[in-house]
Amino acid sequence: MDAATLSSVLQGGIVLGALYALMATGLSLVWTTLGIFNFAHGAFIALGAYIAWQFSSVDAWGLPLFPAILLTLAVMFAVGALMYFLLVKPFERRADVVLISVITTLAASAILENGLLLIWGPRSKQIPSLGSGEVALGQISLATSEIILLALVLAILLGLGLFLRYARPGRIMRAVSQNREAAELLGLNVPLYFAIAFGLSAATAGLAGVFVGTIRFMNPEMGTEPLMKALIVVIFGGVARFSSPLYAAFIIGMLEAFSIYVLGLYWAPAVLFITMIVVLLLKPEGLFGNHQRTL
Amino acid sequence: MRYDPPLHKTQGLVPLLIALAALIAYPFVFEATYFRHVIILAFVFAIVATSWDLSLGYGGLFNFAHVGLFAVGIYTYSILAKTLGFSPWLSILAGGGTAALVALLISLPVLRLDGIYVILVTIALSQLIYFIVISWSDVTGGTSGMVTLPTLKIGDYRLSKDGRIGYYFVGLGLLVANLAFLYLLTRSRLGRAIVALRDNKYYAIARGVSEARTRALTLMASAVFTGMAGAFYAAYLRVASPDAFGIGFLTVLLSILLVGGTGTIWGPVIAAFVISVLSEWLAGFGAWQNIIIASAIILVVVFYPGGLWAAVQELREAVDALRTSLLARWRRREVRAREDRLNAKERFIETRHGLIAIADTGDKGKPALLFLHGNSACKEAFYKQFHAFRDMYRVISFDFPGHGVSSNGDPETAYNIAAYAEIAEAVLEDSNVADVRVIGWSLGGYVGLELAARANVEVQALAIAGTPPLNQVPIDFGRGYNPDSHLVLASKQYFSRQEASDFGNSATAPVSEDSAFLHRNLRRTDGRARLYMIGKLGIIDWPRQMRMLSQGKFPFALLSGSDDPFLNHDYIARLRYGNLWRGIPQDIPGGKHAPFFNKPDEFNMRLLAFLHDAERDRGDEKENTREIDREIDRDPGLGH
Numbered sequence: 023m024d025a026a027t028l029s030s031v032l033q034g035g036i037v038l039g040a041l042y043a044l045m046a047t048g049l050s051l052v053w054t055t056l057g058i059f060n061f062a063h064g065a066f067i068a069l070g071a072y073i074a075w076q077f078s079s080v081d082a083w084g085l086p087l088f089p090a091i092l093l094t095l096a097v098m099f100a101v102g103a104l105m106y107f108l109l110v111k112p113f114e115r116r117a118d119v120v121l122i123s124v125i126t127t128l129a130a131s132a133i134l135e136n137g138l139l140l141i142w143g144p145r146s147k148q149i150p151s152l153g154s155g156e157v158a159l160g161q162i163s164l165a166t167s168e169i170i171l172l173a174l175v176l177a178i179l180l181g182l183g184l185f186l187r188y189a190r191p192g193r194i195m196r197a198v199s200q201n202r203e204a205a206e207l208l209g210l211n212v213p214l215y216f217a218i219a220f221g222l223s224a225a226t227a228g229l230a231g232v233f234v235g236t237i238r239f240m241n242p243e244m245g246t247e248p249l250m251k252a253l254i255v256v257i258f259g260g261v262a263r264f265s266s267p268l269y270a271a272f273i274i275g276m277l278e279a280f281s282i283y284v285l286g287l288y289w290a291p292a293v294l295f296i297t298m299i300v301v302l303l304l305k306p307e308g309l310f311g312n313h314q315r316t317l
Numbered sequence: 318m319r320y321d322p323p324l325h326k327t328q329g330l331v332p333l334l335i336a337l338a339a340l341i342a343y344p345f346v347f348e349a350t351y352f353r354h355v356i357i358l359a360f361v362f363a364i365v366a367t368s369w370d371l372s373l374g375y376g377g378l379f380n381f382a383h384v385g386l387f388a389v390g391i392y393t394y395s396i397l398a399k400t401l402g403f404s405p406w407l408s409i410l411a412g413g414g415t416a417a418l419v420a421l422l423i424s425l426p427v428l429r430l431d432g433i434y435v436i437l438v439t440i441a442l443s444q445l446i447y448f449i450v451i452s453w454s455d456v457t458g459g460t461s462g463m464v465t466l467p468t469l470k471i472g473d474y475r476l477s478k479d480g481r482i483g484y485y486f487v488g489l490g491l492l493v494a495n496l497a498f499l500y501l502l503t504r505s506r507l508g509r510a511i512v513a514l515r516d517n518k519y520y521a522i523a524r525g526v527s528e529a530r531t532r533a534l535t536l537m538a539s540a541v542f543t544g545m546a547g548a549f550y551a552a553y554l555r556v557a558s559p560d561a562f563g564i565g566f567l568t569v570l571l572s573i574l575l576v577g578g579t580g581t582i583w584g585p586v587i588a589a590f591v592i593s594v595l596s597e598w599l600a601g602f603g604a605w606q607n608i609i610i611a612s613a614i615i616l617v618v619v620f621y622p623g624g625l626w627a628a629v630q631e632l633r634e635a636v637d638a639l640r641t642s643l644l645a646r647w648r649r650r651e652v653r654a655r656e657d658r659l660n661a662k663e664r665f666i667e668t669r670h671g672l673i674a675i676a677d678t679g680d681k682g683k684p685a686l687l688f689l690h691g692n693s694a695c696k697e698a699f700y701k702q703f704h705a706f707r708d709m710y711r712v713i714s715f716d717f718p719g720h721g722v723s724s725n726g727d728p729e730t731a732y733n734i735a736a737y738a739e740i741a742e743a744v745l746e747d748s749n750v751a752d753v754r755v756i757g758w759s760l761g762g763y764v765g766l767e768l769a770a771r772a773n774v775e776v777q778a779l780a781i782a783g784t785p786p787l788n789q790v791p792i793d794f795g796r797g798y799n800p801d802s803h804l805v806l807a808s809k810q811y812f813s814r815q816e817a818s819d820f821g822n823s824a825t826a827p828v829s830e831d832s833a834f835l836h837r838n839l840r841r842t843d844g845r846a847r848l849y850m851i852g853k854l855g856i857i858d859w860p861r862q863m864r865m866l867s868q869g870k871f872p873f874a875l876l877s878g879s880d881d882p883f884l885n886h887d888y889i890a891r892l893r894y895g896n897l898w899r900g901i902p903q904d905i906p907g908g909k910h911a912p913f914f915n916k917p918d919e920f921n922m923r924l925l926a927f928l929h930d931a932e933r934d935r936g937d938e939k940e941n942t943r944e945i946d947r948e949i950d951r952d953p954g955l956g957h
Contacts, residue, residue, distance in 0.1 A: 059433055112619055120433050121379055122618055125571060132568050132611035136604040246564065250444060257437060288452035288459075295445040302438045303426050 031279045037168050037237075039275025040175040041230055045248050046255035046267040047179060048226035054261050055199040055219040058110065058123040063227050064249030065134035068242055070098050070228020071235035072138050075147050087150055091232055095225045102224025103217040105130060110220070111213060131245075138242035146239035149232060171233055178229065182222070183264050195219055250291075251278075254298045260308015269310060321504060328813050329583075340489055350480040355597045356590070357481065357553060360488035363589035364495045364546040366573040367582055371499060371539040374579030375508070377515030378535060379436040382423050384570065385443030386416045386540045388561045390547020392450060395463045395557035400456070405467050409548040416544020417537040419446070424533040447562040462558030469552050484553050491549055492586075495542040499582050502538055511535050565607060569596060572614045577625050584626025591625065634845065637811060641843045642725045648841065649674075649722045658834070659696075659703045661712065668743045670731035671724040675715040675744055678707045684777075685750040686928075687741065688714040689761025689768075691783065691824060691911070692807050692850070693842040695721030698758070698825065698835055701917040702924075710754075710928075715744045717764075719843030732849035734760070734857050738767040745774050752777050754928060758911065759783040759824070759883075760850065766862040769871065778931035780874040780898075780924060783881055783910045785889045788863045790854045797889065802882045808851035810844035823882050825911045832914070869895020872931035876923055878908025878916065896934075898927050 045067065052060045060066075076082045077090035085093070109126040113119050152174075153166035186192035198205040198215045206212050227245075234244060251274070259270025274294065281290040301309060324330055344353060365387055372380040390412035397408040426438045450457045457463065469476040469487065476483025502508050510531045513521035522528055551557050560566070569592065577588030592610070599606040617624060656663050661678045676696050686706055688699040696714035703712050717737050718726030726732060741764060745753055752775040757765030762784025769776040785797030798804050803823040806816055818828065821839050826832040866873060873896055877884055889902055905912035905919045913920040 057433075059436070109615065120436075124379070124381075124433075124436055125575065125618055126615055128564070128568065128571065129611035129614040132564065132607050136607045136611075139604040140608075253437065253440070257441075286452075288448070288454075292445055292448040292452060295441045295448065298441045299426055299438060299445070302434060302441070303429055306430055306434050 027283070031283050032276070033164065033168070034282075035276035035279035036272065037171065037275075038278055039272035040172050041233055041248070042251050042255045042275050043179060043268045043271035044175050044226055044230040044233070045252035046259070046271050047182065047264075048223040048230070049249075049252045050256045050261040050267050051219055051223045051226070053256065055195060056106075056110065056114075056123075056216055058120060059127070059253075060220075060223065061124060061127040061249070062105065062131040062134060063127075063223070063252060064245030064247075065131040065138075066098065066102065066224045066227035067231035067234065067245035067248050068138055068240070069101065069134055069245075070094055070224075070231030071149065071240045071244065072142050072147075072231075072242075073097050073228065074232040074235060075142075075149050075240065078149060079147070087152070091229070094228050094232060098228030099221035099225045102221040102227075105224070106217045106220035107213075111216070135242045135245075142242075144241065146241055147235075148239055149235035151236050152233075167236065171236075175233070178226070179268060182226070186264055191215070191218065251294070254294050256308075257298050258301050258309055260305075260310050263310065266308060266310035270308070322813075322816070323504075324500065326813060326815055328811060337493070344480070344482050344485050348480065353481060353485055355593055357484055357488045359590045359593035360492045361546050361550050361553075362570065362573055362593055363586045364492055365543050366570055366577065366585040366589055367495065367499055368539045368541075368543045368546075369570065370574055370577075370579055370582070370585055371502070371511070372535050373574065374581070375503060375515065376511045376532070376535040376539075378427065378532065379432070380423075380427070380439050380536060380539070381436050381567075382439035382443040382446075383539070383543060384562060384567050385446040386420060386423075386543045387547040387550075387566075388446060388450065388559070389416045389419050390544035390549075391551040391557045391561055392457055393544065394548035394551040395458075395466050396456060398467045398552070399463060399465075405469050405552055409469075409545055409552060412548025412551075413541040413543075413545040416540040416547065420536040420540035421533060424536045427536065428529050428532055443562065447559060450562075451559050458557070460559060462556060462560075464556050466551055466555045466557065468555060481553075488549060488553070491542070491545060495546075496582060496586065498538075498542065503582065507531065507534060507538075568607065568611060568614070572610050572617075575614055575617050575624055578623050578627055581626045584624055584629070587629070588625050634810070637844055638725060641719070641841055644841045645722050645724060655697060655722070658700045659714075660707065661703055666743065666747045668740050670718045670726045670736050670740055673715055673718065673724075673740055673744065674722045675713065675747070676703070677748055678703065678710075678712045680707075680711045681749070683709065683711040685745075685748070685753045686710045686712050687745065687750075687753050687755045687765075688712065689737075689741065689755065689757040689764045690714065690717065690720070691759030691761050692847060693720065693820065693839050694758075694825065694835060695838045697721070697838070698911065698914060699756075702756070702913055702921065705917070705921045706925075711750075713744065713748055713750070715740070717760075717846070719846035721838060721841070725843045726846075728843075728845040728849045732843070732846045733853035734763045734767050734850065737761075737764040738771055741768050742771070742773050751775060754778040754780075754931065756780045756782070756913075756924065757784060758913065763787075763857070763862075766866075767857060770858070770862045770865045776871055777935060778872045778874070778928060780876050780927055782876045782912055782920075783878065783884065785884060786863060786866060786892055787859045788892075790857070790859050793859075793888075794854075797885055798883055799885055804883045808847050810848040812840070812844070823910060826909065826915050835914075863892075867893045867895045869897075872896055872898055872927070872934050874898035874923075874927040875902035876912065876920060876927070877902060877904055878910060878912035879904040879906050880908060881910045881912075883910055898930060903927075 045063070049060065049063050052058065074090055074094040077085045077093050078087050109130055110123055113122045116122060151167045152170040155166045156163045157166055157169060186196060194210055195215050195218065198210060198212050202212060230248065231245065234248065255267055255271045255274050258274055259266040261267065277297065278290055278294060281293040285293065365383070369383045372378045393412040393415040394408045397403040397411055398405045423439065423442050427435050430438055451460050469483065471483070474483070476487060510521065510526045513526055514528060514531055518528070573588045573592045574585050576592060577586070578584035596606060596610060599609055621627065652663055659676050661676045663674060663676050665672050665674055674696070688696070688702060690696055690698050696716050699714050706712050716723035718724065718731040718740070730736060754777050755765040755768060757763070757779070759782070762781030765779050765781055766786060768774065769779050787793040787797060803819050806812065806820040809816065812820065817839050818836065821828070821836045825835045828836050873894060875889060875897065877886070877889070886902070886904065903923055905916050905923065908916040908920065
């Protein structure tokens with residue numbers, strides 16, 4: 023492996039890692055606050071991409087890209103909150119909420135994906151690129167779009183992290199996730215904050231979808247694979263801290279980039295799933311986890 | 318103890334045989350090949366869904382690798398039958414074997430995990446199988462799959478001939494074998510261990526259920542027929558493609574399982590046919606097909622968590638309630654026969670819990686006796702006492718709601734011991750009876766105890782037959798009764814003919830000219846009365862009854878049969894009574910659960926003696942009370 027290949031593999035790994043970090047953060051946000059897994063997260067990714075396309079594409083409403091992304095985030099937030107009230111809240115108090123929410127979110131995912139197919143049709147689409155041209159850094163040249171993507175992801179994750187750590191709603195969300203009963207006793211409106219968590223999760227998924235849509239062609243099932251990757255990342259890193267899926271995302275991104283290089287496109291996912299199973303077996307709480315789940 | 322008779326003794330047998338006969342006759346009656354194809358697919362779905370239910374519904378294992386096991390069956394068949402040239406029939410069996418083997422591998426990580434992690438690891442494993450299949454393209458054909466797989470043949474006859482009739486019967490045979498396997502398994506020791514682990518893991522482990530072995534066997538057992546169904550599916554469609562892993566297939570299976578109802582065998586079978594037909598019918602609507610199926614899943618989970626099977630049960634309950642209610646209404650016209658049997662007037666009163674039939678000899682001057690009948694019986698059970706006691710006493714009895722010719726009540730409120738006691742109060746009030754001697758039999762014994770404990774009417778004496786008084790429910794239930802008897806039927810909602818006669822024989826008397834009317838009455842009883850009465854034992858303040866008995870405020874007699882098949886006589890004798898007639902339980906020699914019926918003379922003699930003694934005691938007690946009053950007058954401190 024020469025230096026140029028290494029750098030391009032590394033570069034691919036970093037971009038993948040950033041995308042996975044965004045997806046996994048959204049997934050773990052819901053898991054840590056509500057204790058359930060949202061299997062519609064992949065469909066959220068696809069939905070976000072299609073909504074952004076609708077706002078930004080010259081074939082549709084033709085807004086500039088960045089306002090379009092902001093509008094997409096707002097819509098996705100609303101979709102996520104709505105989904106919480108429709109599909110999770112009714113079962114919250116049932117003992118088998120974990121299984122039921124898997125079932126309802128899987129069903130929601132089927133509804134969303136087929137809805138996308140009905141509304142936007144099966145033809146592949148693409149969102150305009152985030153930027154054009156390349157930036158040379160010594161010997162390595164990076165695409166501007168990738169730099170923008172990286173910067174945006176890191177900024178947003180940093181913002182989300184600060185929000186959860188210092189902002190009042192963020193602190194309340196952490197409180198709610200740590201001890202729901204105590205939070206309720208303090209008079210906090212728990213369902214509202216659960217809805218906010220779901221909305222934020224959907225918004226980050228949508229943003230990930232936008233980014234995926236600028237890199238690859240979009241189709242209604244485009245979220246399935248990222249969902250699995252996000253799952254692997256969350257399992258791998260655990261959800262002990264807000265930051266643990268971030269490290270895990272970059273490790274998994276690198277692992278994937280290198281396995282694709284070494285084993286080929288087809289065997290790389292198998293390596294990732296084996297990694298996930300091994301981690302689940304040896305350390306179910308994740309590599310950076312302790313037994314407690316909290317934001 | 319759960320009552321669980323073998324299939325041929327339940328009422329399920331006849332509908333099952335009818336359904337099987339219909340499925341066997343179907344291809345000879347209808348020629349349409351396309352619909353036959355849909356039904357063959359429904360067989361496959363039914364097998365996979367019911368097998369999945371074994372681990373997901375019965376075992377409570379969140380196993381989401383089931384679709385992967387199905388695909389393992391498909392590819393086992395494809396590789397063995399096509400690439401390696403094995404016999405297709407053997408390849409189908411081998412499909413079950415490899416799927417079970419893979420399930421054993423899956424069980425290894427599952428054993429270490431719990432809850433959501435099981436879902437995650439099984440999804441990961443199923444994805445792993447998927448990626449192995451599409452990556453290992455030399456063997457599996459990769460994303461393009463394998464085509465022109467060998468077809469099934471018997472001799473030279475290809476099963477696809479004659480409109481696939483051969484495949485139809487192989488599929489049906491596989492389904493029947495699968496159902497028989499699951500049915501026997503769920504009723505076996507292993508099946509009970511599976512359910513026990515789901516319901517209370519730590520208790521089950523403490524009772525000696527091996528978690529690891531049971532979980533592994535659960536997954537393997539649920540894989541065997543899934544793998545065979547996959548192999549059959551491949552042999553039938555003659556293609557193997559990785560689409561089988563798709564979310565669409567998973568959604569259809571999940572909807573079959575949920576719409577049918579988890580934790581049952583027959584629900585998913587019914588649902589497999591409904592959903593297959595529905596989904597074929599919806600296939601013309603493109604993307605709407607999946608949207609509608611997914612919405613159906615959500616709607617079922619939100620509004621009807623029990624699924625189709627629960628709907629079938631509700632329908633059955635409604636039909637049975639209508640039947641018993643109409644039967645009671647019809648039998649009300651036979652008032653003459655009942656009045657002749659009891660030699661007493663029958664009248665009806667409207668109570669909070671419905672229309673209640675009362676039999677009353679009506680001599681207002683005589684002291685009143687109230688007889689309370691047992692579970693699934695009626696007031697006429699006491700006809701021998703009506704005749705024996707009418708000269709000296711006013712004899713009253715009535716039918717509980719849902720029994721005899723009283724109307725059916727609201728199961729939530731009317732079918733419990735407290736409601737029966739409340740009705741007894743209403744009956745006494747309607748009869749203008751102020752103080753009463755109560756004789757309660759079995760369930761009626763508890764009603765009598767509750768009536769006395771409520772203290773709204775003055776109970777001057779209480780005799781119970783076939784009733785162990787209870788202090789802690791349900792623990793004392795296990796102590797007071799003999800579990801080997803037909804007692805388990807006392808809470809069963811629907812009786813088959815055999816069960817009705819078993820229960821009637823044990824609870825009253827074997828069928829004879831004398832007891833035929835009791836057996837005839839038994840089938841009128843609203844099944845919900847049995848179910849809800851037992852279910853609502855918890856609403857009774859049992860310790861209050863026991864305190865009352867140990868305080869001994871009124872004479873109390875135990876007049877059980879010595880050969881009562883339901884009772885644990887030692888338990889009854891050990892309890893503390895404050896004012897027990899003759900100090901010990903007075904067992905009627907040779908008496909069964911209804912000693913007043915099969916040993917009427919001995920019973921009546923004792924009852925009469927008890928009533929006399931009670932009368933005398935009350936006289937003494939009045940003097941006692943006067944003495945105590947005098948004591949209190951002398952020393953005011955005693956009053957506190």
